[in-house]
Amino acid sequence: DVKVTQSSRYLVKRTGEKVFLECVQDMDHENMFWYRQDPGLGLRLIYFSYDVKMKEKGDIPEGYSVSREKKERFSLILESASTNQTSMYLCASSYPLAGATDTQYFGPGTRLTVL
Amino acid sequence: SQQGEEDPQALSIQEGENATMNCSYKTSINNLQWYRQNSGRGLVHLILIRSNEREKHSGRLRVTLDTSKKSSSLLITASRAADTASYFCATGTQKLVFGTGTRLLVSP
Numbered sequence: 001d002v003k004v005t006q007s008s009r010y011l012v013k014r015t016g017e018k019v020f021l022e023c024v025q026d027m028d029h030e031n032m033f034w035y036r037q038d039p040g041l042g043l044r045l046i047y048f049s050y051d052v053k054m055k056e057k058g059d060i061p062e063g064y065s066v067s068r069e070k071k072e073r074f075s076l077i078l079e080s081a082s083t084n085q086t087s088m089y090l091c092a093s094s095y096p097l098a099g100a101t102d103t104q105y106f107g108p109g110t111r112l113t114v115l
Numbered sequence: 116s117q118q119g120e121e122d123p124q125a126l127s128i129q130e131g132e133n134a135t136m137n138c139s140y141k142t143s144i145n146n147l148q149w150y151r152q153n154s155g156r157g158l159v160h161l162i163l164i165r166s167n168e169r170e171k172h173s174g175r176l177r178v179t180l181d182t183s184k185k186s187s188s189l190l191i192t193a194s195r196a197a198d199t200a201s202y203f204c205a206t207g208t209q210k211l212v213f214g215t216g217t218r219l220l221v222s223p
Contacts, residue, residue: 042215090157102209106157
């Protein structure tokens, strides 16, 4: 089974802190994604990566950056955390099937609170 | 850019009853997927239906797709308390766009 792990289930940070959220997948997937999930807004894509050292902005990249130095690891960075970044953060990975739809495999999520 | 909208937003039923959730989307699709999310957890893929399919079954799940109406439905038959979760439809290929979800509560 595909396993996607996230470094923390719960995280509490102060405004202005630099925050790292780590995601690791064990199935050699090319694609990795970071979403945030807020009540009433569903899942919104922050950043995604199709390959090592490659990244593309999603729908809401402002205030975030990412790093993918190794294929299995995709990090989300909040350069200076703000209270409006309090949210559930979900990482996912998928294996690209040319011309087809990829099934995404999700980690358990990190609930981040910024005080 | 939300593609899918689920309806209803919340659904409460008794064990043994059937649960039907609907998803509408805006643009043409190749496939549509349904995912489940247990409270406070990540999403789990349930089923994928291709644009040339009208109906697909997997265990107690039945998914229909009407591309002319740009809509899909997920039916869970003989619901169990363990089916309590949020259900999302998703469209797209490599980059998926998720709807806002239906919260299903199945009471014993």
